[in-house]
Amino acid sequence: MNQHVNDVKYVGWVMESVPVAVFENYELSSMTLKYRRQCSQSDALQSMCSPTSCTVKLEKEAEVEVNGAGCSYTAGFQTSIPYVAKCVPPHLQFTHLLRLQVDGAEILQGKTQWRLKKSKHLH
16 A cells, blocks of 8 residues: 555565575575565565575685685676585574665665485584
């Protein structure tokens, strides 16, 4: 009615920036979102995701320690390291940011935690 976006849309946008390899090997165990301001259906947003701390195995089999400052993903493409082929640790945590594309104003901040799928546990 007032052209504002509901909470379900925000969750979808947050999940768009999570690397595909995470969905293939992990399941979401928790999500915390802090809403900063409303946005309307016509606003263009950027959805960004950064691993808080994890060790990842890259396509070329090199292992890299990744922290919040070392890697960042944007929905639709990745910006700083080769695509992640497989994440190794049993738990992952990501920080998320949705912001307006036009001026960078924050819409929400979030955190997600992921656990390795039962069929993917390393022995």
